[in-house]
Amino acid sequence: xxxxxxxxxxxxxxxxxxxxxxxxxxxxxxxxxxxxxxxxxxxxxxxxxxxxxxxxxxxxxxxxxxxxxxxxxxxxxxxxxxxxxxxxxxxxxxxxxxxxxxxxxxxxxxxxxxxxxxxxxxxxxxxxxxxxxxxxxxxxxxxxxxxxxxxxxxxxxxxxxxxxxxxxxxxxxxxxxxxxxxxxxxxxxxxxxxxxxxxxxxxxxxxxxxxxxxxxxxxxxxxxxxxxxxxxxxxxxxxxxxxxx
Amino acid sequence: xxxxxxxxxxxxxxxxxxxxxxxxxxxxxxxxxxxxxxxxxxxxxxxxxxxxxxxxxxxxxxxxxxxxxxxxxxxxxxxxxxxxxxxxxxxxxxxxxxxxxxxxxxxxxxxxxxxxxxxxxxxxxxxxxxxxxxxxxxxxxxxxxxxxxxxxxxxxxxxxxxxxxxxxxxxxxxxxxxxxxxxxxxxxxxxxxxxxxxxxxxxxxxxxxxxxxxxxxxxxxxxxxxxxxxxxxxxxxxxxxxxxx
DNA sequence: TTAATAGTGTCTTTCAGACAATATTAT
DNA sequence: ATAATATTGTCTGAAAGACACTATTAA
Numbered sequence: 001x002x003x004x005x006x007x008x009x010x011x012x013x014x015x016x017x018x019x020x021x022x023x024x025x026x027x028x029x030x031x032x033x034x035x036x037x038x039x040x041x042x043x044x045x046x047x048x049x050x051x052x053x054x055x056x057x058x059x060x061x062x063x064x065x066x067x068x069x070x071x072x073x074x075x076x077x078x079x080x081x082x083x084x085x086x087x088x089x090x091x092x093x094x095x096x097x098x099x100x101x102x103x104x105x106x107x108x109x110x111x112x113x114x115x116x117x118x119x120x121x122x123x124x125x126x127x128x129x130x131x132x133x134x135x136x137x138x139x140x141x142x143x144x145x146x147x148x149x150x151x152x153x154x155x156x157x158x159x160x161x162x163x164x165x166x167x168x169x170x171x172x173x174x175x176x177x178x179x180x181x182x183x184x185x186x187x188x189x190x191x192x193x194x195x196x197x198x199x200x201x202x203x204x205x206x207x208x209x210x211x212x213x214x215x216x217x218x219x220x221x222x223x224x225x226x227x228x229x230x231x232x233x234x235x236x237x238x239x240x241x242x243x244x245x
Numbered sequence: 246x247x248x249x250x251x252x253x254x255x256x257x258x259x260x261x262x263x264x265x266x267x268x269x270x271x272x273x274x275x276x277x278x279x280x281x282x283x284x285x286x287x288x289x290x291x292x293x294x295x296x297x298x299x300x301x302x303x304x305x306x307x308x309x310x311x312x313x314x315x316x317x318x319x320x321x322x323x324x325x326x327x328x329x330x331x332x333x334x335x336x337x338x339x340x341x342x343x344x345x346x347x348x349x350x351x352x353x354x355x356x357x358x359x360x361x362x363x364x365x366x367x368x369x370x371x372x373x374x375x376x377x378x379x380x381x382x383x384x385x386x387x388x389x390x391x392x393x394x395x396x397x398x399x400x401x402x403x404x405x406x407x408x409x410x411x412x413x414x415x416x417x418x419x420x421x422x423x424x425x426x427x428x429x430x431x432x433x434x435x436x437x438x439x440x441x442x443x444x445x446x447x448x449x450x451x452x453x454x455x456x457x458x459x460x461x462x463x464x465x466x467x468x469x470x471x472x473x474x475x476x477x478x479x480x481x482x483x484x485x486x487x488x489x490x
Numbered sequence: 491t492t493a494a495t496a497g498t499g500t501c502t503t504t505c506a507g508a509c510a511a512t513a514t515t516a517t
Numbered sequence: 518a519t520a521a522t523a524t525t526g527t528c529t530g531a532a533a534g535a536c537a538c539t540a541t542t543a544a
Contacts, residue, residue: 494541500535507530517521
């Protein structure tokens with residue numbers, strides 16, 4: 001916009017980054033999925049100092065790219081997930097969160113339908129889906145980042161159609177209910193949930209089709225739905241556990 | 246945790262930050278208040294390149310401090326606000342958002358009660374409270390950051406007691422209603438709003454006192470309340486403008 | 491006196507949740 | 518047949534919003 005001037009040159013010189021304490025910026029991804037009815041998070045095992053041998057969230061340094069692109073790239077490097085919902089979570093920048101140097105980490109949250117293991121082989125350095133109750137004592141401040149991601153996921157299920165990101169393109173109401181049950185850690189009333197989901201405009205669309213077979217232990221075949229076009233759920237689905245304050 | 250070893254030394258050397266393209270990290274603060282019934286944002290006028298003469302959000306480089314501390318320091322440098330609600334908003338890191346170099350900006354959101362101008366004098370380089378409709382064409386990507394802050398503020402009024410951060414320690418229900426009206430840009434029904442606020446547990450506490458005088462154009466003296474201890478409002482106050490999708 | 495505002499009462503509609511009933515399918 | 522599940526129906530209580538009413542105060 002402005003032509004370079006003498007004062008501008010001086011000014012740019014004063015912004016020599018070497019004059020500042022060096023800072024690095026990373027992205028770390030909290031990738032969640034549901035396997036066997038339980039919430040899992042994608043973790044890698046660190047082979048390097050610091051925290052060698054400890055599990056950590058997948059992540060890495062930001063290159064010449066946007067932050068969103070960096071998060072998507074890091075996720076793609078660890079596992080091949082198809083269509084993934086990805087959103088920025090929060091940024092963690094305590095001066096001592098990384099013992100090597102000042103590292104600012106921009107955390108992302110990702111949701112994906114259940115998929116086979118990233119690598120069926122036993123290479124321990126690859127990323128793995130870990131059940132939530134085993135995802136403790138992570139490297140750096142990743143316990144805190146994971147907790148923030150979980151809280152965000154739980155809250156967003158209430159007022160957005162995010163649950164549809166955990167299931168395939170076509171799904172039954174029961175599958176959707178199991179997403180809520182797994183993420184919230186509560187049982188939901190099947191009848192009321194069913195009616196509620198269908199009553200929220202734009203949450204799901206009827207495909208007209210139904211499952212080929214009934215449930216494993218009996219029951220009729222269920223209708224199949226696809227995600228609707230709503231961005232917000234009105235009225236929202238509220239957690240029973242929060243109703244009483 | 247781990248003792249330095251030969252391999253660790255090698256490893257640390259490989260993390261020499263000079264091996265990476267230099268990155269700077271800043272905080273920018275979207276500070277909101279309500280003056281004369283209208284929402285205002287704190288802006289500074291840039292005296293330096295780039296965007297010299299354009300208005301911008303107050304902010305600056307992160308020093309040896311946490312991100313929260315950096316945001317609070319930048320805010321204190323521009324204006325003396327008493328107790329301020331401050332929360333992280335989002336991080337903006339497009340590679341070309343600053344023409345000088347790669348700058349990652351961690352944006353914060355601040356809410357404060359109405360206060361006199363930061364500097365009554367006419368020093369144009371000081372920060373000023375600007376009405377929202379005049380806060381356009383800001384430097385860098387600050388239009389986008391401001392928009393994100395507004396959307397966050399509007400959403401959080403619904404399900405948190407954030408509105409109490411815009412008023413003094415003691416306030417009337419009408420003052421609280423004016424906060425909602427200013428931030429949401431809609432009129433609220435006085436009677437229903439009154440009953441609703443008092444019915445949400447922990448939103449406000451009765452002080453037992455009342456205003457000294459009635460309103461400017463008449464009316465009884467109003468009871469005074471203080472903020473309650475609720476962190477979340479249940480049930481929430483929902484925007485009428487969103488009810489119909 | 492008149493107008494404006496604080497605070498309360500009432501009614502209707504919507505919605506969440508408890509519970510029940512029916513239909514369909516695996517075993 | 519029996520059990521499990523999908524889907525729908527019904528009822529109750531909570532809550533939102535429209536509207537009206539009373540009391541209090543400034544001008």
